[in-house]
Amino acid sequence: MQHTDVAPQPTRVRTVKEIAAIANVSVATVSRALQRPELVSEETRERIHAVVKRLGYTPNAMARNLRTARTRLIVALLPDITNPFFSEVIRGIEHVAYENGYSVLLGETQSNLVREQAYADMVAARQADGIITMFHRVPPIPIDGRLPLVNACEYVKDSAISSVYVDNVAAAAAAVDYLVTLGHRDIAFVAGPASSPICVDREQGYHLALQRAGIAADPALTAVGDFSIEAGERAVELFLSQGRSFSALFCSNDEMAIGAMRALISRGLRIPEDVSVVGFDDIRYSRYTSPPLTTVSQPKNALGREAMTMLIEILNEPDVPPRKRVLSAELVVRGSTGPATRGVDSV
Numbered sequence: 001m002q003h004t005d006v007a008p009q010p011t012r013v014r015t016v017k018e019i020a021a022i023a024n025v026s027v028a029t030v031s032r033a034l035q036r037p038e039l040v041s042e043e044t045r046e047r048i049h050a051v052v053k054r055l056g057y058t059p060n061a062m063a064r065n066l067r068t069a070r071t072r073l074i075v076a077l078l079p080d081i082t083n084p085f086f087s088e089v090i091r092g093i094e095h096v097a098y099e100n101g102y103s104v105l106l107g108e109t110q111s112n113l114v115r116e117q118a119y120a121d122m123v124a125a126r127q128a129d130g131i132i133t134m135f136h137r138v139p140p141i142p143i144d145g146r147l148p149l150v151n152a153c154e155y156v157k158d159s160a161i162s163s164v165y166v167d168n169v170a171a172a173a174a175a176v177d178y179l180v181t182l183g184h185r186d187i188a189f190v191a192g193p194a195s196s197p198i199c200v201d202r203e204q205g206y207h208l209a210l211q212r213a214g215i216a217a218d219p220a221l222t223a224v225g226d227f228s229i230e231a232g233e234r235a236v237e238l239f240l241s242q243g244r245s246f247s248a249l250f251c252s253n254d255e256m257a258i259g260a261m262r263a264l265i266s267r268g269l270r271i272p273e274d275v276s277v278v279g280f281d282d283i284r285y286s287r288y289t290s291p292p293l294t295t296v297s298q299p300k301n302a303l304g305r306e307a308m309t310m311l312i313e314i315l316n317e318p319d320v321p322p323r324k325r326v327l328s329a330e331l332v333v334r335g336s337t338g339p340a341t342r343g344v345d346s347v
Contacts, residue, residue: 023051027125071129073103074311075119078134081108083227084283085253085300086134089153092304093132100312102129111135123148129315132307136197148314152307153298154198155324162314164306164325168198171296171329172205173212175278176250178294178331180213183340184248184276188221190235190260192252202252202280220244225256232259240267247275247340254279254286254295261289261336272338282332291335299327 016034020027025044033040033048040048051057076093078086090106097104105128109115120139122128130148131141138156141147151163179187189206192199203222210217223238225231232251236259239246249264251257257279264275271277271291279286282297306325313320 019048019051019055019057022055023048026121027127029121031125070315071127072101073105073128074308075105075107075122075128075131076134077107077109077116077119077131079109079111080227081106083255084285085281085298086153087284088300089134089304089307092301092306093152093308094304095301096305096308096312100308102308102312109135113137113139130311132311136195148311150307150311150314152303154196157197160322162310162322162324164303164310164327165198166298166303166327166329168201168329169205169208171298171331172202172250172252172280173209174205174331175280175296176206176209177212178333179248179250179276179278179337180209180215182248182276182337185213185215185340186218186221186246187215187248187250188235188239188244188246189223190232190249190251190256191222191224192227192256194224199252206250218244221246225252227253227255229255229259229262232256232261233263234259236260236263236267248278248337249275250278252280254281254283254293257293257295257336258285258289261293271336273341276337276340278337287334289336294334294337295332296329297332298329302327 016027016030020030023030025048029040029044030048033045037045074097076090094104107115107119109119116137116139120131120141123131123141132150132152134153136154136156138149138151138158138161141149147161149161151161153165155163155165176187187210189203191203194200207217220242221239221244223235225235232255235256249260251260257277261271261277264271264277269275277293279293279295282295286293286295306327310325
């Protein structure tokens with residue numbers, strides 16, 4: 001019998017993406033199961049390894065090299081894309097990124113943990129080099145070594161995370177100090193969400209300034225908002241409906257201050273003759289309110305530039321120690337503040 005030699009067929013190269021599709025998981029989950037199995041549930045890990053074994057998948061040298069290659073892409077995460085505060089921060093990030101050959105992927109998380117983790121998984125899957133977060137949480141990134149992450153505007157207490165922000169206690173205290181110098185003693189306050197460290201700090205600054213002036217804080221003159229214009233309106237309506245007397249109002253951000261001004265004017269009150277109003281952030285629209293808003297000006301562009309610079313340092317030198325960078329904020333006095341008169345209670 002004559003035998004015919006048949007050339008062996010080349011084995012098809014399997015990919016992580018193919019394994020993920022068959023195992024019905026994400027590419028990042030496959031990456032974690034192969035590199036950091038302790039981060040994946042036992043059931044999922046076993047399913048992935050069964051697929052790997054069946055397909056004969058072996059990470060080769062090329063794949064290992066790909067894992068260390070740069071994508072030249074960073075992810076910038078913010079909680080609310082409609083908040084105008086972030087636009088200048090993003091511009092600063094983009095400026096430094098472009099100068100250094102990086103592109104920026106903008107991700108709005110809407111304070112959703114699942115969304116945050118989905119973007120973090122891009123780094124684990126080597127689809128992005130690093131992340132800049134603009135909120136007070138840090139999503140876990142399951143990789144070995146130094147986290148390629150910088151926290152901007154907000155801050156986290158984790159000493160392993162590099163952050164850039166302003167001294168919110170001192171800045172808020174300076175704003176209330178200014179109102180005190182104008183003769184105001186009944187100073188209402190619209191706080192931000194208690195889950196945010198910077199909001200806690202701004203409230204601390206408010207109380208610090210009152211304490212320095214020998215003014216007893218009235219809990220009834222504090223309302224909590226969510227940084228929206230509507231929250232500022234609701235706070236003023238609450239104070240007035242309860243007959244609370246106040247001659248000045250300090251808000252934890254400009255949008256709430258703008259809403260507060262709208263509510264005061266709708267009730268026939270004059271700004272600053274009846275009530276002085278101070279905001280925080282110095283968004284672009286604050287100078288165009290009527291009257292223009294006195295506010296704490298954050299160096300928004302500088303916050304973004306510094307955050308991107310710090311991230312590039314981490315990517316280029318993984319052993320560089322983490323640092324906390326505090327930038328200066330300043331009070332910008334405009335037409336919404338003036339000397340104290342009689343104050344208001346209800347209209």
